[in-house]
Amino acid sequence: MMLPFYEVLNIGDYFLNLYSHFSILIKYCTKHIKMAKVLTSRSENYSQWYNDLVIKADLAENSAVRGCMVIKPYGYAIWEKIQAELDRMFKETDHVNAYFPLFIPKSFFSREAQHVEGFAKECAVVTHYRLMKDEENGGLKVDPSAKLEEELVVRPTSETIIWNTYKNWIHSYRDLPILINQWANVVRWEMRTRLFLRTAEFLWQEGHTAHETSEEAVEETLKILGIYSTFAEEFLAIPVLKGLKTDSEKFAGALDTYCIEALMQDGKALQAGTSHFLGQNFAKAFDVKYASREGREEYVWATSWGVSTRLMGALVMAHSDDNGLVLPPKLAPQQVVIIPIYKTPEEYAATRERAHAIKDSLKKLGVSVKVDDRDTQKPGWKFAEYELKGVPLRLAIGPRDMQNGTIEIARRDTLTKEVIAQDQLTTVIPALLDEIQRTIYNKAFKFRAENTFNVDTWDEFLVQIEKGGFISAHWDGDAATEKMIQDETKATIRCIPLDSVAEAGLCVRTGKPSVRRVIFARSY
């Protein structure tokens, strides 16, 4: 998608040169696009905007099953791109994929006390394995004679089944480390659900690693956090804070939970990924020991980490606007769409042929292109449609362009369009895609910077939390204070940023001494 040599050039300068070049070659004018409104606007009702958008951009819809969504082809294509890149990053760091069962014996959950407490309230349980004809109404009913000996829990996460398995795999330090990831679905029976952000069933990857030492496990935990943040920033184009969760926010069963936190356009925070240092909790619960180099028997050290289809929600809420989705080029199922414009059959044939020729030349550069040459929809309809779906670049080629050797090129991120020479496309498009990826990120970065506030008094805190954004404030480190703040403002501590500097101060709520600032926000 990007030409390799761009990476070794100063991209900004290169791009400027390209542009000054064009302005000599061709006449172009930048126009702003105006569009019919099909979405609720963000200012009118942000959550309605989100719901509208997910449905209208064809990402997903609600299913016949309460709380469970159907991810539609266009949405799934984005998820596949997310998967492909993360999978590549995991494998590059020596992780391998495997698959563990969907069903977990109920007794496994009781082994780790913290863990069970965290998930018990939202587990789906399989109790029977057979249906039978219901004589009363002609339908089907559960066969009471087919009750399972031990009930099975539909996995809300797989630590227990995996550590029960690792017990058989690990005997010696020579068996370590184990660096396994699985792509799977999990079920958490949520009360209130929203497409992608919180659904009863969702897709994710969960990594589960086993190590000889605490240090090695911590290193793994942070390595993954780094992968997540790199992925978020370079692919999702969302700047994230890397940080540590407080005790009350951490994963049930972990010693430390690290996270990446992103800020959405409505000023609410969204946790986009987590990486846990599990210590020896699961090794002890499932009796996973190894013979060390010194011949001693030791418990194994563990990590687990995951990102889910929730990232899709983050992607939508971070960048999109009142006209629809805005997708970063690196994750867009189609980076470019070409729309032929014509009146006569001859013009149709000619523009269509040229469109396909352009597509072929761009495909050779690794750009994904779709030609929409359907005769059943009008150009205006198509323009609106691809804007709604967030296609980064749109090319329109009509009779005038055929004569002049030009083409109209419209950017989704800035909603601007201009006319350039066709023979420049293979140079301009890759550079523009790269530029769009960067612009989207920069916009999100600027938004976060403008919505992150240092707050030192409680009055100020109360005012600012209503406005939204990240609040950087001192906290005395007491869970009771954290709870009090949450009860009073609905704000939680999103994380203790890893790059936070030691700074003496007074807790924003209690006035007790504090050694560093933490990030507060209302969150999804």
Added chain:
RNA sequence: CGGGGUAUAGCGCAGUCCGGUAGCGCACCUGGUUUGGGACCAGGGGGUCGCAGGUUCGAAUCCUGCUACCCCGACCA
């Protein structure tokens, strides 16, 4: 699990108060004119009115009971 709302064509809705041939917009089908920002004209197809009972000569409409979904809270990634 509390509080509120909704259920009528694929989608969005009106009709319900005051019972009497089930409607509108979009979408869909056919033909024509159109096509550089969601085209227009003409014709056409499509609904056991969420489900189950009840009242009535007659129920989308009145009564009873279910169910599902949405929104706001409590809980969570």
